[in-house]
Amino acid sequence: MSLEWRRIEEKWRREWEKDRIFEADPDPKRKKCFVTFPYPYMNGPLHLGHAFTATRIDVYARYKRMRGFNTLFPWAWHWTGEPIVGTALRIQSGDEEIIKALKEIDGVPEEELKKFVDPIYMAKYYTSEGKEAAKEIGFSVDWRREFHTTSLEPAYSRFIEWQYETLRKKGYVVKGTHPVVWCPKCKSPTGDHDRLEGEGVSPEEYTLLKFQCGDAYLPAATFRPETIYGVTNMFLNPDATYVEAIVDDEKWIISKEAAFKLSEQMRKVKILREFKGSELIGKYFVDPISGRNLPILPGWFVDPKSATGVVYSVPAHAPADWIALKDLMNKPEVLRKFGIDLEVIKGIKPISLIKVEGYGDYPAIEIVEKMGVRDQFDPKVDEATSIIYRKEFHTGVLKPITGKYAGKRVRDVKAELIEDFKKMGIADLMYDLPEKVVCRCTTRCIVKILSDQWFLKYSDPEWKKLAHEAVDRAKIFPETARAYFHDKIDWLRDWACARRTGLGTPLPWSPDWIVETLSDSTIYMAFYTIVKHIRKYNIKAEQLTNEVFDHIFLGIGDPDALAKDSGIDASIIREMRDEFTYWYPVDLRVSAKELVPNHLSFFIFQHVALFPQKYWPRAIGVNGMLLIEGKKMSKSKGNFLTLSKTVDEFGADVTRMTLILGAEDMEDPDWRAENAKSIDSKLRSLYRFINEIASMQGEDKPRSIDRWLISVLQGRIKAVSEAIENLKTRTAAEIAFFEVWNDIRWYLRRVDKPNPKTLKKVADVWVRLLAPFTPHVCEEMWRLLKRKGFISVAEWPVYDKEKVDVAAEESEDIIRSLINDTLNIMEATKKTPKRICYYVAADWKWKVYLEILRKALSARVEIRDVMRALMKDQELREKAKKISAYVGKLLPEINVMSEDQKRRRVKAKRIDEEALLNEAKELFEKEFKAEILIYNEDDSKRYDPMNRANLAKPYRPAIYIE
RNA sequence: GCGGGGGUGUCCGAGCGGUCAAAGGAGGCAGGCUUAGGACCUGCUGGCAUAGGCCUGCGCGGGUUCGAAUCCCGCCCCCCGCACCA
Incomplete structure (x- = not known):
């Protein structure tokens, strides 16, 4: 094929x-x-x-x-x-x-x-x-x-080394810690592709609120530390295994699983003893805010595998807590088993601390009732929790009970509150997975904090600021992607930029690490x-010292001195520097949108870190x-x-x-x-068509329609050029390929005999407009058109204002709409005409029309003003009555026209419609297979049995069909 | 959940306050060419209408405006990204 x-x-x-x-x-x-x-x-x-x-x-x-x-x-x-x-x-x-x-x-x-x-x-x-x-x-x-x-390209590897050593010197590469999803069996991070379950789940940071209980702390895990003001009790799972452990320097009571997790999160964990949760049920703990003594109650919904396995209860705002309390109230026998007096439960009153629109004091209670949540094992609990959580987080306002945070929105105050609690020594943190993640090896994953990691410090606010500036300075295609870039720059955290395995360039100062793939x-x-x-010049990698790169890319140092040290000729070093400064910055880089949050953002970050502003990227395209x-x-x-x-x-x-x-x-x-x-x-067929045009002979006098074709072609040149400049490649191709072709089609339909010279001129432009898209066949057609050299380096067609002929373009619009109107009438009347009469508007109508158009350009026109102006003309004055009727009909039409349209018609001036229609007479005859008669409406000798001529308007000849 | 992009005629898509029944393409229909054609060329392609008109219509529901596919508010749905991975 x-x-x-x-x-x-x-x-x-x-x-x-x-x-x-x-x-x-x-x-x-x-x-x-x-x-x-x-x-x-x-x-x-x-x-x-x-x-x-x-x-x-x-x-x-x-x-x-x-x-x-x-x-x-x-x-x-x-x-x-x-x-x-x-x-x-x-x-x-x-x-x-x-x-x-x-x-x-x-x-x-x-x-x-x-x-x-x-x-x-x-x-x-x-x-x-x-x-x-x-x-x-x-x-x-x-x-x-x-x-x-990779190191298999030593010169490139050297370049990466230079980059990283330079970044490190500038403080952009730092050592740190990082939480990852971790398989305890494989002893490695478990990426999305290595998981059986839990795709897309990543570590979440929980706040631990520490409640004193005897000589130990109960660190309850939460995403909503602000709710501590509404704590009424604690829930532990009586059937789960808990431990008493020394975590760092404190004694904590946590689930057995939690103790292991914490030990992987850079905590010193020493387990003192294991016991069932039931052992603590019925005991009391202290709320550090109010100093109240509150009870520990049994809660089977508490998952020991989730965070610490310790949950504090806020029945006013947490549906799970409320329903668990209710369950207990309904089951006195359970309470009895744990030796808890029913009165203790009855004495627990929900404490409201967040005011939220659409709910009363106790949103948790309301939603539990509204949704008909049965008990703490009902799956609807999760849904209720998520609804309340979202609502309270986004729109909730803290009540006076929260002291200094009162009156503020939850979302605005959360970070500050956590900081405060940490300072007060009542809060800590741990990471965990919000959903179950299972490794390929079938082991359940945890969160591990890796230490001694190397990071690109993308969290650095100063660095982010420069990156934002680079985005602001660059052209972004499409423009809507600009917000995307800004957003992602804000969102980026430190990036672990070195790995242990795979191909790549060893980190120069710690060669057992390899520079991570996106980072190189x-x-x-x-x-x-x-x-x-x-x-x-067969330059060896080791000759490319940091100093040589510093010179080439940053202009630091003297080539002659560098030549001595590196063994590269000073002239070559200069040549390289010149070449870099000539080509840089990058004028356009394009990628798919999936690379915006990583590669393209990194591209921006690294450029602003290493290069002066004049070498920052000029344009970035996203598709x-x-x-x-x-x-x-x-x-x-x-x-x-x-x-x-x-x-x-x-x-x-x-x-x-x-x-x-x-x-x-x-x-x-x-x-x-x-x-x-x-x-x-x-x-x-394009190829065949160009071939045909190329072999046409002769030259005819250009007509209005020839001027039309050349004129619209100018518009196409402009549109294609602008589209490509803005990387609207589809628009550009669509115009270059289809629209131009349609223009030529109309031309061919319109003329009895095409003008070879016109077509050749058009083909010459057309092929060049297409060359960026389909270069091979365009080279071939370029030859058909007897042109020398490669079209690939031929001159791009220039938009020529001189060739734009508004009158010719507007004239064609008249012809087209006249054909459409005629067809419409034929359709409506189901008539096949033998004879069609067209009556073009009289001179005075044109005068009035153009006068109003001109006025309408600057302001909305009123009948009164127009009439006053028109009546200054003696010739028009005689027809005052007719004119005022005409103006009355015309005004709404003109007021609805777009500015551009008005301007074009003013520019086109008076169009000689009679000549125009006569020139198109053969076309009409061909299209309608009927006799065509053309008159001026003023023509006293006209054939007009239905008296339609007076309906003629500029741009809209009257029609009579027989 | 957060962030970004979208929802337009049979389909793909342009349009982003008036020129919009809405570009262009695909598909469909008709005609031409041809022995024939799924090849090529030309035209038509929302509905109604005996005169160039009217009606319905651009995710759903409201609103602003003389006028909304285009602006505002609420809702629903789809796609993409969310970190050690290229």
Whole structure:
């Protein structure tokens, strides 16, 4: 099917390569444009998702190149991280599932697959396949700057070392601790992909409120420490195992599970004894706020696996607490078993502390009754809890009983309150998982605090401020993504930037750590500017000292001195510095929206940390995620499309155009084979059509319709250019491909014989407008049009104001709406006309019309004012009566017109409709297969049996059908 | 839950106060070309209407306005991200 495409595409790819038109070197005389694509991770082939993003970048690059920018689009490969190693291990262990996937989906041949037990081999394989695919789809890449990451590319590794040492010097890399979801059996963090249960669950920080009980504390866990003002009792699970333990320096009573968890959270835990919860039931504890003695009661809903297994009770605001109390009241025999007097329970009065709209003093009681919660084991308890919690958190206001917090909203005061409680020594904290998480190995996970971790200190407010500033200064495509960036910058916490396993660059000051994969891919665009020299001059990694990098990227130090130390020629160091300063900053970086919270934000953070403002990113584009036939692309769903297979099937241009027309902004494009087929046939007919135009001979005098076509083409040029500038690639392609074509269609429908010269002019522009999208076939058509050189570097069509002919455009609108109106009448009357008469408006109507339009431009017009002005004209004065009737009808019409429309019509001035319609007479005859008569409404000799002529208005000739 | 993006005609999508029955594409219909066509070209494609009009309509319910797909309020639904992972 795509045989013909392949021939064309291969030919032009070879030509481009031969002439090196995409290799870009600094040229101080030209404006530069530096675009980048986030290097893809090489644990598999490039797929259509990569292609979508990269095609958008390539379109932009090709456009800028045609606009005369010295444009650099480099490419590299990401090898850093664990999955490549992980996959290699799985292959080694004979994992059928992955072997099948690699064979069938990635298309890896058997004999290659065997070698994949070596992760490096695998990365190399996919890299070389990927490069082939990127070339096949026609990305305009300067391949001299290609590289891959990790210590296997020593110069790159050196670059990462420089980056991290510099960041550390600036205080942006710090040592710290970090809570992770942890499998106690595997003794490693349990990421989402390693879980049987609990996807998406992450550590939550609980506040522990410490209640004195004898010589020990009962640390009750809560998300709502403010409710301590309403505490009435404690709940322990009588059947669960608790321990008395020395935690750090205090004696705590907690569940046995909690003791283990705390021991993993950097606490010294020494268990003194174990006992059943029932032992403490009926005993009393002290509320540290009010000093009251309160009872410990049995609560079977208390889960010893959740946090500390100790729960304090706030029946006014916690449905679970209220219902548990109620359960006890209803079961005196249970109380008796624990030796608790029923009067103790009856004596417990809920204490209200939060005022919340829509509820009385005791929201928990209200909701329990409203929802008909049966008892503490009713699943509805959770729902009730969540409703009350949300409501009180967002809208609740604290009551006077809370002292200094009274009158404030819960949400606004929570953090302050926790701080205060910690200072008072009544609060502590622990991490736990809000839901059950189970590791692949079937072990239940806990939260562990890792120590000695290295972090990028993204929490640093000063750093965040710079990052926000960078976002404010950059163009963000689409604009709506700007808020997204700001939000994510605020939200980012410290990022653990080193790992123990996988491929990558060792942390220079602690080489048993490897720089984490997202953290080593933040400023590598700078490396593109010098990798060329490293290759060309065979510079060794060890020659690239920190001082050399400091000079190249930051301008620090003297090249001559550096040359002596590093052994790199001073001239080469200068060359590298020049190349960096020429290309930097990055003019555009684009990725899918999933990378905004991590990669793209890191990209911004690292740039503002390391580089001066003039080297901060200029523009960032964000796009949606590719769907295949309406579904998310995934290997397991069997709808995974690799780039090379798709290009094989449909050809590069078809693939590019289909992708680009799929979506823009943050919408998710949907790849459908049907669409690709349709684009395929359209591109073929485009080619035929251009061929036809190219072979046309002769030249006719330009008519209004020729001026029209050239004029609307100017609008198309402008629209396409603006769209690409704003990365509205779909809009741009849609206009360049379909709208221009439709314009030409109208032209052809409109004329009996097209003017070859007009069509050739249009084709010449049209092909260039399409070149960024479908470059191969456009090169081919460029030749058909007898043009020399590559269209890829031809001059982008210039919007020419001189060629815009508003009158011609408005004239065409008259013709079109006249045809529509005529058809409408034919439809309504079910008449097939033998004769159609058109009557164009009289001179005086035009005078009045334009006068009112002009007035309406500046203000809303009133009949009185208009009439007064019009009556100054002697000629009009004679028709005063007719005019006032006409104006009365006209005014509402004009007041409803858009400013733009009014301006256009004023600019178009008086249109000679009689001449216009006469010129279009053949068209009308052809369309309606009827005799066409055209008159001025004033024409006394007109044929007008129904007396319709007086209905004529400017822009709207009257119609009579026989 | 938090944050971001969305809900438009048969479908995909543009529009974001008047030019809107609503761009463009797909699908459907009709005609042309052709031995034939799922290939290509052209036109039509909400309903009603014997004169260029009217009615319904842009997730649901209210509101602002001379006028709302477009602005405001409330609600429902869908997609994406939420950290040691590329």
